[in-house]
Amino acid sequence: MELLERYLQAVGEHLPASSRQDTIAELRTNLLAEMEGREEELGRPLTEDEAAKILEAHGMPIMVAARYRPQHSLISPALFPIYWYTLRKSFPLLVLAYVVVEGMRIVVQGQPLSELPAALAHFWSIALIYWAIITLGFAIFEYLQQTQHTKFALPHWSVRDLPKLERTEKAPSLIHDIADVIVSIGGVLWLLAVPNHPYLILGPGAKFAHQMPFALAPQWHVFYWQLMAVFIAMATLKGLTLSPGLRPHRDWLKLGSQALGIGIPLIMLQLKPFFVPNAGSTQTVQSLAVINTGIALGLKIAVAVAGVKLLWDLWQLVRRRTGRQPGFAAIW
Amino acid sequence: MSPAAQTELFDSLRLELRRGCLVVAVLAQLRQEHYGYTLRKSLVEAGLEIEESTLYPLLRRLETQGLLTSQWREEDKRNKRFYRLSAEGEVVLGQLLDEWRGINRAVERILGAATSHERKTDGEES
Numbered sequence: 001m002e003l004l005e006r007y008l009q010a011v012g013e014h015l016p017a018s019s020r021q022d023t024i025a026e027l028r029t030n031l032l033a034e035m036e037g038r039e040e041e042l043g044r045p046l047t048e049d050e051a052a053k054i055l056e057a058h059g060m061p062i063m064v065a066a067r068y069r070p071q072h073s074l075i076s077p078a079l080f081p082i083y084w085y086t087l088r089k090s091f092p093l094l095v096l097a098y099v100v101v102e103g104m105r106i107v108v109q110g111q112p113l114s115e116l117p118a119a120l121a122h123f124w125s126i127a128l129i130y131w132a133i134i135t136l137g138f139a140i141f142e143y144l145q146q147t148q149h150t151k152f153a154l155p156h157w158s159v160r161d162l163p164k165l166e167r168t169e170k171a172p173s174l175i176h177d178i179a180d181v182i183v184s185i186g187g188v189l190w191l192l193a194v195p196n197h198p199y200l201i202l203g204p205g206a207k208f209a210h211q212m213p214f215a216l217a218p219q220w221h222v223f224y225w226q227l228m229a230v231f232i233a234m235a236t237l238k239g240l241t242l243s244p245g246l247r248p249h250r251d252w253l254k255l256g257s258q259a260l261g262i263g264i265p266l267i268m269l270q271l272k273p274f275f276v277p278n279a280g281s282t283q284t285v286q287s288l289a290v291i292n293t294g295i296a297l298g299l300k301i302a303v304a305v306a307g308v309k310l311l312w313d314l315w316q317l318v319r320r321r322t323g324r325q326p327g328f329a330a331i332w
Numbered sequence: 333m334s335p336a337a338q339t340e341l342f343d344s345l346r347l348e349l350r351r352g353c354l355v356v357a358v359l360a361q362l363r364q365e366h367y368g369y370t371l372r373k374s375l376v377e378a379g380l381e382i383e384e385s386t387l388y389p390l391l392r393r394l395e396t397q398g399l400l401t402s403q404w405r406e407e408d409k410r411n412k413r414f415y416r417l418s419a420e421g422e423v424v425l426g427q428l429l430d431e432w433r434g435i436n437r438a439v440e441r442i443l444g445a446a447t448s449h450e451r452k453t454d455g456e457e458s
Contacts, residue, residue, distance in 0.1 A: 023392070025411070025413075026368065026388070026413045027388065029367065029368070029369070029410060029411065029412050029413065030367070030368040030369045030384065030388060031384075032410070033367075033368075033369035033370075033412075034369055034384065037369070037373070058383075058384050058385050059383075059385040063385070064385050067385060067386070067389035068388075068389045068392060
C-alpha cells in the first residue's frame with residue numbers, strides 16, 4: 001500500500017490545508033474499497049502493477065486535487081466579453097495617444113526620423129503594460145465578486161436604444177478604380193515631363209525662374225528618381241486592383257499604395273536644404289533657412305498625419321475582415 | 333470535418349449533456365445512504381459510468397451547496413464517509429426531475445414528429 005500512500009501524499013500537497021486531512025481520509029477509503037473490489041473480482045491480492053493502474057486511472061495528483069478546490073478563473077466567462085470589449089475598444093485609443101505623443105516628441109524636440117523604428121519597437125512594451133493593467137483590473141474585480149459574493153449585473157438596456165441599421169457597404173466601384181489608375185499614370189507622366197518643361201509646374205513664371213534669387217538644391221536630381229520610383233510603384237499597385245484575380249485583395253493593395261505614399265515626404269526630408277541661393281544673392285540665405293525649416297516641419301507633420309491615417313485604415317480593414325459583433329457595442 | 337475533429341466535438345457535447353444528468357443521477361441515488369465507492373458502483377450497475385475523480389469531488393461540492401449531508405461512520409472496521417440527500421436536496425431534486433422529464437418529453441415529441449414526417453415523405457415518394 002506504499003503506492004497508495006505516496007499517491008495520497010502527492011494529492012495532499014495540492015489541497016488546501018483546512019480540508020486536506022478530511023479529503024485524503026475519504027479518498028483513501030474510496031481507493032482502498034476500489035482496490036478491494038478489484039481483488040474480489042480477481043480472487044487474489046493485487047500486484048503492484050495492478051494497484052498502480054488503478055491509481056493512475058484515478059488521475060494525476062495535481063488534477064485530482066484541483067477538482068476538490070472551488071473553481072477559480074482570472075476572468076470568468078460571464079465577465080470575459082466585457083473584458084474583451086474593453087480591450088478592443090480602448091486599444092485604438094492607446095495607439096492614437098502613443099502616435100500623437102511620439103509624433104510630437106519627434107517634431108518638437110527635433111528628434112531624427114531614424115528614431116522612428118525604436119519608437120515603434122517601444123510601443124509593444126507600452127501595449128503589454130496596458131494589457132496587464134486592464135487584465136489586473138478585471139482580475140481584481142472578479143476576485144472581489146467571488147470573495148464578497150456580489151453578482152456582476154449588466155447595465156440596463158433597451159432594444160430601442162440600439163443603433164439604427166447600418167447600410168450594407170457598397171461593392172468598390174471598378175470605374176472609380178480605373179479613374180484612379182488613369183489619374184495616377186497621368187501624374188507620373190506629368191512629373192516625368194516637369195524637368196524638361198518647367199512651365200508645367202510654374203506656368204508663365206517659368207520664363208523668369210532663372211532670375212529668382214534661389215533655386216532647387218542640386219540633390220533634387222538624385223532624389224527625383226527615388227520619388228518617381230515611389231509614384232510608379234503606387235500607380236502599379238493601383239493598377240493591380242483592376243486585375244480580376246487580385247480584385248478580392250483590393251483593399252490591401254490600396255493600403256499598400258497608401259503606405260508607399262508616406263515614402264514621398266520621407267524621401268523629401270532626406271534632401272535638406274530644399275532651396276539654395278543663386279550665386280551672388282547672399283542676402284536671401286537667412287530667408288531661405290527659414291523657408292527650408294518650415295518645409296521640413298510641414299513634411300514631418302505630413303508623415304505623422306499620414307502614419308496615423310494609415311494605422312487607422314489598417315485597423316478598420318482588419319475589423320472589417322475579422323467581422324464585428326453587432327449589438328453588444330450598443331449597450332455601452 | 334476530420335474524424336478526429338468530429339470525435340473531439342462529440343466528446344465535448346457529450347460532456348455538456350452528461351454534466352447536468354450526472355448531478356440528477358447522484359442526487360437521486362443518494363436518497364439511499366452511500367459512501368463514495370458504493371455510490372459509484374451502484375451508478376455503474378444502473379448503467380451510468382462515472383469516473384471516481386469526477387464523482388468524489390462532486391459529492392463534496394453538492395454537500396457544500398447544502399444538497400447532501402455527510403457523516404463519518406465505521407463500517408467493516410473502516411471509517412467511511414456516508415452521504416445522503418438533505419431536505420433541501422430533496423426539494424431541488426424534485427424540481428430538477430420535473431425539468432428533466434419536461435425536456436425529455438419535448439425531445440421525444442420532436443424526434444417523434446421528425447420520424448412521422450420522414451415516413452410520410454417516404455410514402456409519398458413510393
